[in-house]
Amino acid sequence: MTAVDIPRIDANDLRAASSYLDGNLSLQFAGSADSRSQGAIEAMLGRVHAEALRLGVPEVSVDFRDCDFVNSSCFKAFVVWLEQIQELETEQQYRLRFYSDDTKAWQRRSLQALSCFAIELVHIESKPNRGGS
Amino acid sequence: MRAECPESDDALFELRFAPSVALVSTVRRFVSDFYDELLKDRDASHRLGMATHEMLENAVHYSSDHRSELVVSLHRVNGQFLVTIRTTNRATDERLSKVRRALDEVVTAPDPMDLYNQLVRRAAKRTDGGSGLGLRRIRAEADLALSYSIEGDTLVLTAEGRFPPRPEPQLTESR
Numbered sequence: 001m002t003a004v005d006i007p008r009i010d011a012n013d014l015r016a017a018s019s020y021l022d023g024n025l026s027l028q029f030a031g032s033a034d035s036r037s038q039g040a041i042e043a044m045l046g047r048v049h050a051e052a053l054r055l056g057v058p059e060v061s062v063d064f065r066d067c068d069f070v071n072s073s074c075f076k077a078f079v080v081w082l083e084q085i086q087e088l089e090t091e092q093q094y095r096l097r098f099y100s101d102d103t104k105a106w107q108r109r110s111l112q113a114l115s116c117f118a119i120e121l122v123h124i125e126s127k128p129n130r131g132g133s
Numbered sequence: 134m135r136a137e138c139p140e141s142d143d144a145l146f147e148l149r150f151a152p153s154v155a156l157v158s159t160v161r162r163f164v165s166d167f168y169d170e171l172l173k174d175r176d177a178s179h180r181l182g183m184a185t186h187e188m189l190e191n192a193v194h195y196s197s198d199h200r201s202e203l204v205v206s207l208h209r210v211n212g213q214f215l216v217t218i219r220t221t222n223r224a225t226d227e228r229l230s231k232v233r234r235a236l237d238e239v240v241t242a243p244d245p246m247d248l249y250n251q252l253v254r255r256a257a258k259r260t261d262g263g264s265g266l267g268l269r270r271i272r273a274e275a276d277l278a279l280s281y282s283i284e285g286d287t288l289v290l291t292a293e294g295r296f297p298p299r300p301e302p303q304l305t306e307s308r
Contacts (some may be wrong), residue, residue, distance in 0.1 A: 032158060032161075034158050034190070035154050035194075036154050036155065069161065069186070071186060071190060071267070072187060072264045072270055073263070073264050073267075075264065075270075076259075076266060079253055079256050079257045080257050083257040103175075105176045105179075106176065106179045106274070109274050113250060113273075113274070116250045116253070117253050117254060117257075
């Protein structure tokens with residue numbers, strides 16, 4: 001596994017971590033994200049963007065399946081991230097693949113709004129919860 | 134905090150406090166369990182919990198005297214559950230003016246989801262730390278009706294939705 005310089009989050013009900021394995025850069029979110037986590041998420045996504053460009057990955061995956069709630073301030077951090085990708089030259093742009101839990105309808109609704117913002121860059125995939133529940 | 138059942142099939146509680154953001158999340162979990170217990174619908178519970186969180190977080194951020202009130206009520210009306218979420222807080226003239234503009238835009242939007250998508254684009258450009266999405270999300274994502282009143286320096290924000298009753302799970306006979 002290649003080291004990536006991306007901070008973890010483990011505070012205020014939210015846990016988030018990244019991994020880079022076999023050329024795949026991925027993020028996993030768990031818990032709930034309210035305005036206390038906004039700064040940490042912005043910082044994390046800023047680093048993810050820099051690392052995605054450094055590594056030249058075609059896609060970053062974001063696993064929301066263990067996430068119970070994302071408030072509007074934290075949601076905005078993902079919108080800003082997407083806008084940063086959109087502002088890149090086409091050959092530098094990378095896609096975002098969001099994994100949502102198909103038993104949590106709210107995730108699909110929230111992610112749909114992101115998808116509308118940048119339909120060519122966002123892919124949403126429903127999967128069963130990792131715990132199998 | 135007060136909890137009561139004024140009639141056999143009604144439920145109501147009120148919170149009056151000087152909340153922190155941490156307490157907003159605690160309240161969201163509590164009311165989500167409350168909605169879930171009464172509505173037996175996980176998706177509706179989450180939508181209502183999200184709306185409660187966004188409303189209360191706004192009240193916490195913008196209350197001019199660091200106090201907020203939350204009232205949640207649930208009544209049976211024509212065979213459906215009518216859920217009402219109401220927050221009350223005092224605010225500055227500047228904040229009241231912004232909220233009035235934002236709410237008028239949401240309340241009069243012919244297509245809430247279309248407006249929400251436009252506002253997501255607008256949010257990306259905002260540099261004041263706010264998203265401007267919380268109230269719109271209640272209308273578009275939670276699919277609740279929003280209304281408000283302003284009296285003096287006091288803002289009362291109300292979200293309301295109707296939910297069909299879900300059948301109780303059938304008990305299976307064990308052998």
